[in-house]
Amino acid sequence: MASLIPTPWMLTAGGGVLLAATAAFGGLEEVPPPPTPTVAAGEQYEGSDLQLVVQRIELRAERGTAAVYPDATKNERVLAVIVEAVNTFDRPRSATALSAASPTVDGIRVDGLDAKPAVSRMDGSGGTMLQPDVPAHLVLAWLVGPDDLHDGDEVTLTLPDSTHRVGTNVQRGVDFWDDVVVGAVLTATVHEVSASDEDGGS
């Protein structure tokens, strides 16, 4: 029973159609990833079920209401990023997370600093739970050496984005955010605040 289906012809024709289609879509080269969006200081960024506005970046010797303790003998200084954060999810969320790649406010990183920021409220009141749709004024603080940063330096911050999932197996019903990626990049200038015009909380 000789083959009534012309298989070799069909394979060749199929291959030809596939190549024509890939040529129409731009060829077999790898597609370059879409560029990460940029935001400016004062501009609102939405990602990871949060709305974040980075208001200013300060470099100071006193910690104010930040949750880091600079060692004066080593002339350590505090890099403070003032952020207004709104939790757009419908349940309270913490502004801090245990994982290194954090999907929440403490996932904001400064290029060049590996550490996670310490998050606290601007007025020093306790708790970093973000209530749904309630704006919170937060300070993200890192300890830096005396010569690491200066007034007027440009720093680049990365803001996190993630995907919300609801646990189905062991963590049934638990909300968590994973697949943390860089959602936006922000470049801003560091302003040095000297002790005389320090404002502990505003």
Added chain:
Amino acid sequence: MTAPVVAERRWTAKILPWAMTAVLLAGAWVLNTVALPDGASEASFATRTAIGEPAATRNLELTVTGVRAARTLTDARGWSADGTWLVVDMDAAALQSQYAASLGFAELTIGDRIFGATERGETFFRQRLVTGVPRSGSLAFELPDEALKGTATLRLSIPSDVRYDGVIEIPIALEDVPVEESIVLSETGWTRG
């Protein structure tokens, strides 16, 4: 004499599978409708009460004495913050054991959103309770500006994880809550009077 009996048996044999299928389908539909949602096996045991009425659940006896709202909240230590605050005054006591008994679960459900009691300032949240002796204090909930509408449900309990445990539920008509300019939170202390 055998022919009609045989015919009848064949007729019922044909109908029977269809009838059984219909019954099973109906049963499956009924089961689907009455089935409890996921997580119902872990649900907490709610004791419903109203403002001013005492209620008791496992190891907790509580009475909400008042609900107020304010645009500025101040605590006894001088901390102050603006916003839309709902303040709930209550008297609470442990019933059986004082060990690790503090008000650790306080949630306010308004529509689709759930708010937790604020940890800002000095409030009654996570304050120690005493067996048989009521303590008084106030909880505060920080809400978005337009949230004081509709009915909210306040849920209170001792452990922060209330699965399988008891919870006291109180409905609050948010539109009836008086809104003041400023409220000073009373310090947590023994219930007087």
Added chain:
Amino acid sequence: MTIPAPPSSPEPASDPDAARSPGPVPSRDRDGWWRTNRLPLLALLVLVPVVGIGVGWNEWFAYYGYGTRKVNAVMAADDGTTELNGATWGPVRSGEIADVSGMDMPQGTRLLAAVIPVAPDGAAVECAAPVLVQQSTGREWTPMRSEIGIPFNDDEPSTCISDLADEDDPDSAQPYSLVVAFVVPDDVEGPFWVEVDPVGDDRFVRFSIDP
């Protein structure tokens, strides 16, 4: 050569059954069920309690078996002292404090105080704060201090401390007393137990008081 018996011959025993009038199952048949199933039934009789006890013990051990929770009470001896986990505890002194004028006490309550001397054998011991338990109901109270307006005092510890005679010698712990006060409602009647749980295993010290 014989004609083999036809395959569908009726059972001779079924005739008497068919002839009997329908009614309750004859006891002979019921006995037959019990008899044929006696081995499985015996197995069930043994296995169900064994599984129940096994699973129950496993759960109990998972919660209580690791020596961190209070399980076994060690009552005080005649002289009121107990030797446990590296220290001598007791004798306890207790009573109701009648004069509460300077304190922030609520109405309808009384203040019960207990003093428990602790004499470590060598190294300092650690323990949780003492607990007051009403013997009849099992209700528990934990110590109150700042809530009734008494400021913290180093000489009146409510949990075990490490007071070394010689800072460099960890085995030189000195004796001290735990001083605790409990706020209990007026209608709570004694006798009570005062329980102290030292870190180490699941045993704890229990004193009986009736202030």
